[in-house]
Amino acid sequence: VLSVSFVTFTVLLSTGSVWCPCRNISVKPGGLKPKTVPPRYLGQPSPYSHPHLIKHGEVTPGLSQTEYELRRHRLASLIEAQADRLGPSASSGTHVVIVLSHPTRYMTNDIPYPFHQNQDFLYLSGILEPDSALVLHGRGRPDQAILFVPRRDPGRELWDGPRSGKDGAAALTGIERVHCTEELGVVLKSLKGTLVWYDSSQPAHPRLHQTHVSPMLEVGPMPRSLRPLIHSLRALKSSAEVALMQEAGHITAQAFRRTMALSQGDIDEAVLFAKFDFENRIHGANFLAYPPVVAGGNRANTLHYINNNQIIKDGEMVLLDGGCEYFGYVSDITRTWPVNGKFSPAQAELYEAVLEVQRSCLSLCSPGVSLDHIYSTMLALLGRQLRRLGILMASTTDADAARRYCPHHVGHYLGMDVHDTPELSRSQPLQPGMAITIEPGLYISKDNDQAPKHFRGLGIRIEDDVVIRDKGGPLILSSDAPKTITDVEKACAQR
Structure with a gap:
């Protein structure tokens, strides 16, 4: 490279x-x-x-x-x-x-x-x-x-x-x-x-x-x-390109907000898919950037689940990974929320663990730091969270366990394509103007008998779009998408 x-x-x-x-x-x-x-x-x-x-x-x-x-x-x-x-x-x-x-x-x-x-x-x-x-x-x-x-x-x-x-x-x-x-x-x-x-x-x-x-x-x-x-x-975006990506991020963030408001208990994944697609397009997007993941319950543990055709039951969460294309530039955002609008104690505990790791990874998004370095940090932080939650066995190292419960990288380059500029190595130091995603997750299958029962069947990912800047920290393109438990529950309550 x-x-x-x-x-x-x-x-x-x-x-x-x-x-x-x-x-x-x-x-x-x-x-x-x-x-x-x-x-x-x-x-x-x-x-x-x-x-x-x-x-x-x-x-x-x-x-x-x-x-x-x-x-x-x-x-x-x-x-x-x-x-x-x-x-x-x-x-x-x-x-x-x-x-x-x-x-x-x-x-x-x-x-x-x-x-x-x-x-x-x-x-x-x-x-x-x-x-x-x-x-x-x-x-x-x-x-x-x-x-x-x-x-x-x-x-x-x-x-x-x-x-x-x-x-x-x-x-x-x-x-x-x-x-x-x-x-x-x-x-x-x-x-x-x-x-x-x-x-x-x-x-x-x-x-x-x-x-x-x-x-x-x-x-x-x-x-x-x-x-x-x-x-x-x-890989390096001009100010005009960043402006287009900001608009793509804003459109998709508002689509998440309005899709969350549709959640009222039992609901078909296809309905959330249609609502998300509609809200992106009606607010200026040309079309969706890729087939979105709308995965309810245990289906969130299938990373590329795109069937989007089952009923999400009251009490389950939905993981929606979606984005739009706005005149050649794309967004790629993931949010996870309970379809009845209220996190259960177990859901909230696991969600806060992922959110804390995501915030730490976002703070590392600066010139000179590579995506691979952020990934290594993510694994260490997820491992600590898994041990704190009682999910890790004593004999398992934090990083090895984190790879099991989060089998994907922390992020990728973003721009004209979702997985943009694949010729660039993720070991390359980030430079001002680069756009990336930060998307830690924890996925605990319902069949995982080694995890505490109340966490089984939960899959959570939180993903934001980021532009690296010289000063002032990273520019979060997806900042309008509700992310804290309070903001997510408030968005779900909007009717």
Whole structure:
């Protein structure tokens, strides 16, 4: 896994330049000449069709043409630095970077699944259409962008809706050179890169790979993996990205509050699922970020329970792990509460134990501390709580027992995806701008005859979304979701 010192940047509003302090240079966004967005729907929101969502100069809500171009410049800088270490021929050679969109996927015949873009492609281009591609190229530094989008086709648009076309994509993104996707192979052949940066082992778009990219790879150099470089950039959120994640966290936190208020004793998991989904969407989310866990009673001890189709009985708790996607950025929050609105003594005792550990782990979320270090701390703290609660046997070590009762990590990276930037190691020191989850839990199966009887069948997890900051402690994106016993019971009592 590549460890990168992330670039901080300041937009110089007076000049339109972007200062990169790591290289002490000003980057003048060359492709960002103002263009009028065509007065038609482009296949994705634009300032013309969605002025309530997108401001002039933005590509997607909250993210400007300048920010997208800066991302491409930062990727070019990383590739340039990599090439310098490979020797003179690499550093002075021509680089070709290829990033493909996702295709449309079908559930049956011609019925498509809802389209979800390849996050790496979206991160660099802002284009939401399938069957697209981005190519960066240049000698020594690949900072010249070429965008490929589907050709406008009235016959297909009749069925599938409008497409941006070359003019729409150029105006929306600020990228000067835009081609139809059918020209991808011809353009790639003409570039003849000395070094190709492309992830060929699992192509994002198999058909585009086979038709346009594979012929180039057969006669050219072995491609170098691009994903670790993009993930190292995606791991650090800009202020605009943090604002989008704050809104995602706020929407989901309010959905938890309103879903808790629906709890009144016996209730179907499917009803809570529907309520949670509805509250996220009606308050601005595009859709849920992943299939949520709505697990009543002992089912909370199945970590990825997503059937959500059984009755939660009065007196049982429900564990709801859910989040939304808000214009490309997601939330991931877990809360556990009694469906009758009142914690029993055993439920409260176990809940407070998990909450105390979670608070301690949150306090460790600062620059220089790794997720793996927080995980080790979580295991030690959970072990002490298990011993205090009388759940541990005398011969068992705290950490070993904690792994048994909490078999998952303390958290993961968060951003454009739920388990974001998987190329980054959790042993890497956290840096300001990184977003993570903190989610300790205790899971005691009803069949566990070694645990005290009053704890059996209880599963509790408490998860918050966190942005690492230089000063002032971590920013808790999910702070509006009720978490203390008092606040949870108060939320459940709202009608």
